[in-house]
Amino acid sequence: MEWRCEWCExxxxxxxxxxxxxxxxxxxxxxxxxxxxVVPGGTVWVCQDCGRSHQRNSPPxxxxxxxxxxxxxxxxxxDPLDEIGTGWRDVLEPRYVAGYAAVAVLLGVLxxxxxxxxxxxxxxxPSGPPAVPxxxxxxxxxGGLSLTGVEDAYVAELNERRESEGAGALDRNATSDExxxxxxxATVAAVxxxxxxxxxxxxxxxxxxxxxPTLVSxxxxxxxxxxxxxxxxxxxxxxxxxxxxxxxxxxxFERGDTVGVDVHVAPDDTVFVTYVVC
Numbered sequence: 001m002e003w004r005c006e007w008c009e010x011x012x013x014x015x016x017x018x019x020x021x022x023x024x025x026x027x028x029x030x031x032x033x034x035x036x037x038v039v040p041g042g043t044v045w046v047c048q049d050c051g052r053s054h055q056r057n058s059p060p061x062x063x064x065x066x067x068x069x070x071x072x073x074x075x076x077x078x079d080p081l082d083e084i085g086t087g088w089r090d091v092l093e094p095r096y097v098a099g100y101a102a103v104a105v106l107l108g109v110l111x112x113x114x115x116x117x118x119x120x121x122x123x124x125x126p127s128g129p130p131a132v133p134x135x136x137x138x139x140x141x142x143g144g145l146s147l148t149g150v151e152d153a154y155v156a157e158l159n160e161r162r163e164s165e166g167a168g169a170l171d172r173n174a175t176s177d178e179x180x181x182x183x184x185x186a187t188v189a190a191v192x193x194x195x196x197x198x199x200x201x202x203x204x205x206x207x208x209x210x211x212x213p214t215l216v217s218x219x220x221x222x223x224x225x226x227x228x229x230x231x232x233x234x235x236x237x238x239x240x241x242x243x244x245x246x247x248x249x250x251x252x253f254e255r256g257d258t259v260g261v262d263v264h265v266a267p268d269d270t271v272f273v274t275y276v277v278c
Contacts, residue, residue, distance in 0.1 A: 002014075002015075002029065003015045003027040003028070003029065004027060004028060005017075005019035005021065005022060005024050005026075005027055005028075006024060006026045006027065006028050007019065007022050007024040007200070008021050008022040008024065010022070012027060015027050016249065017218060017219075018216070018217070018218035018246070018249070018251065020249075020250065020251060020252075022215075023214075023215065023216035023217055023218060023251070024217055024218070025187075025217055025218035025219040025272075026191075026219070043071065043072065044071075044072055045057045045058075045069040045070065045071055045072070046069065046070050046071075046072045047061035047063065047064065047066045047068070047069055048066065048068040048069070048070055049061065049064050049066035049068065050063050050064040050066060052064070053072075054069060057069050057071070128205060129178070129179070129182070129202070129205045129206040129207070130182055130199070130202045130205065131182075132178065132181045132182045132185055133182070133185050133186050133189050133195055134185070134189070134194075135184075135185035135186070135188035135189045135192070135194070135195075135264060135266075136188065136189065136192045136194060136266065136267050137188060137192075137264060137265050137266040137267050138264070138265045139181075139185065139264050142229045142230055142265045143228075143229060143230020143231070143232075144230070145229065145230070145232060145234070145235050145238060146235060147263050147264070147265065149235035150235045150238050150239050150242075150263050151177075151239075151261050151262065151263050152235070153235045153236040153238075153239035153240075154239040154242060154243060154261055154263060154273070154275075155170070155172055155259060155261055156236075156239070157236070157239050157240050157243045158170070158243055158259070158261075158275075161243060161247060161253070162253050165253060167253040167255070168257075170256060170257065170258055170259035170277065171257060171258050171259070172258070172259060172260070172261075173208075173209060173258040173259065173260050173278065174260070175206055175207050175208055175209070175260065176206075176208055176209070176213070176258055176259060176260020176276045176277075176278060177260035177261065177262065178206060178260065179203050179206040179208060179213070179260055179276050180215075180260040180261050180262040180274045180275055180276045181262040181274075182198065182202070182203075182206075183198045183200075183203060183215060183217060183262075183274045183276075184217065184262040184263075184264050184272050184273070184274035185262070185264055186198035187217060187272060187274070188264050188266055188272050191266070192266065192267070200215065203215055203276065208276070208278050209257075209258050209278045210256070210258075210278035213276050213277065213278050214254040214255075214256065214276070214277040214278075215274070215275075215276050215277075216246075216251075216254065216274065216275050216276075216277070217272075217273070217274040218245070218246060218272075218273055218274075219266075219270050219271065219272045219273070220241070220242055220245045220270065220271045220273065221269075221270050222269045222270070224245055225238075225241045225242075225245065225271075228269050229265050229269055229271060230269075238271075242263070242271060242273055246273075254277040255277075256277035256278050257278065258277070258278045259275055259276065259277050259278075260275060260276045261273070261274070261275040261276075262274050262275075
């Protein structure tokens with residue numbers, strides 16, 4: 001295969017997104033995978049974060065989890081951390097005993113929180129949904145067309161197509177709208193070089209009406225619709241063209257009961273569409 005999806009890496013015969021596996025709207029040239037064999041003669045792969053040597057280029061680093069391993073020629077260098085040893089006398093030193101006590105207290109607090117005796121704030125990662133980022137282009141209106149109206153018409157057109165295929169209509173959900181807006185606008189910003197690519201897992205941090213939402217994200221260039229966005233007569237006409245662009249590529253309708261959608265027009269008149277189904 002010459003092309004593959006940038007997100008899930010599914011191979012495709014042609015550069016014709018969106019991906020029929022995950023719905024992502026961008027493909028990349030496929031490359032031939034190279035199996036990294038053990039390098040003979042003492043050559044090693046060195047972690048650029050902590051310096052640990054590895055026999056294979058197989059990140060992450062076994063010590064620090066770093067993903068950047070670099071080939072180093074010549075005999076392996078001595079790792080000073082490998083020479084550090086801890087005996088039983090060291091374990092009995094007061095600093096170690098204090099550490100064991102702190103761990104015991106922490107485990108006790110976690111146990112009490114599990115059984116419901118006490119409550120703890122969320123730990124171990126970001127809490128709450130991510131903020132919807134700023135994105136270049138327009139999120140409100142283009143050429144006299146209201147993009148909010150386009151989103152409403154998009155859901156209506158999508159439901160009409162779904163019902164004709166026996167998939168059932170979807171109810172609009174405000175929280176799902178916000179999740180779709182985060183992913184869509186972060187995608188636009190990343191493509192424009194003004195931000196980072198959206199975190200697909202961050203979608204689950206929104207209070208969605210389901211635990212495993214389906215996310216569909218794709219883009220429609222002016223040459224696919226046949227005219228610039230500003231030349232469409234009304235919101236319904238543009239929404240129909242956007243649904244057509246998704247359906248005509250053979251994409252199936254996702255099962256669910258609710259939907260959230262976001263439509264954003266980039267500076268080059270490409271329309272970015274993301275919807276979340278629960």
